[in-house]
Amino acid sequence: MKDEKEYYSIGQASKLCNVPANTLRFYDKIGLIHPDKLGENNYRFYSKETLMYIPVIKYYKQMGFSLEDIKKIVDENSFTIHEKLFKQKFDELKIINKSIYKKYTAIESWLQLIIEADLIKKNDITQVSVKYLEPSEFCYMEQNFSYNYKEAIINIDFTNYMESLSNEVAGVILLNFPSLKSRLEQRKTQVTIMQKPILKVTPETKTKSFGGQIFASCYHIGPHETLLTAYHKIYDWASKNNYSCADEAYERFVIDYWTTQNPDYFITEILIKIEKIDFSTPDPLF
Known part of the structure; x- marks a missing residue:
């Protein structure tokens, strides 16, 4: 019986399936x-039915399977080898995904701090604000x-x-001083x-949870040894604007030793919880 199938030369198959002839x-x-x-x-000719395996191979390659594994998957007529290989690949990709996530999160956090620092430095934002x-x-x-x-x-x-807990940290570091x-x-203290x-x-x-409140914020540009100037700015501002300051403080290190060894480029944000003083409440003695 005459073969009525349509066959494609290797060049035609290459163009049809968008794969190199060498592949x-x-x-x-x-x-x-x-x-x-x-x-x-020995010039090669392919039927359309045979070339239909190409999209299947591309799909498995997209998932990260090796050609050796793809051959096993394509040749296997039961799901046993599929389940084994897919589970192995799934576990492998979970590890890779976790690694990429940690790197992405760390870089994103650091980038945000650099952008914040650049904004503070360029605009010399060292006045007190409410945040x-x-x-x-x-942690x-x-x-x-x-x-x-x-x-x-x-x-x-x-x-x-953090390493003992199989975890890592990223982003800004804060020091909490319980006694302002x-x-x-x-004075030497516990932080x-x-x-x-x-x-x-x-x-x-x-x-522990941090935030969910109103803070007086003041950025300080320069060495950590001169941070008290930012504290005094907050106290003076609070006194003039009728705010009371909580008896604790947070120092938030935007740019520090992790980024530069030049203390003149350090940027630190001082954060102190504040409350508006309500003078409308009558004194109970009167």
């Missing part, structure tokens, strides 16, 4: 797709603090703690170092 030859060599017949000088901060969960560790900022910011103990008076007097986790935290991870 088709390689598929033949490894036994993935064979030509339906050979012409003079509402959305609540966020932070934390309490430590003694003797105003060695480099040791507190590039914090070996905190890094080791101790901070202003620069809480805070930073956002990248991955979902485990039950044993120490976390």
Whole structure:
């Protein structure tokens, strides 16, 4: 019976399926797709039915399968090998996805800080402002603090703690001073170092919420040793505008030792919770 199938030369098949001719030859060599017949000088010809495997191969390659695995999948008539290979690939991609997510989150957080710092520096934004901060969960560790900022910011103990939990942190570092008076007097004190986790935290991870309130904010450009000027700005502003300041403070390090070793380029934001003083409430004694 005469063969009435339509056959495509390797050049035609290459254009039809948008794959190089060398790729088709390689598929033949490894036994993935064979030509339906050979012409003079072993010239390859393919049927449309055979070429329909090309989109299937592209799809599996898109998912990250090797040609060796694709051959197993295409040749297998049961789902046993499919389930095994798909599960292996799924587990492999979960690990890759986790790694990419951690890198993406860390870079995105750092980029946002650089953009923020550039805005502050260019516009010399060092006046006091009122700011509402959305609540966020932070990992934390309490430590003694003797105003060695480099040791507190590039914090070996905190890094080791997060690694012990198979987690990492990213973004801005905060130091929470529970006593504003101790901070202003620069006495040795206990502080809480805070930073956002990248991955979902485990039950044993120490976390605390920060934000959800109104703060007085003041950016400081320059060395950490001169941060008190920003504190005094906030106190003077609060007194003039009838605000009371909470007895704790947060120092938020936008640009620090992680980015530059030149303290003149450091940018730190001082944050103190504030409340408007209500003079309309009558004194109960009168």
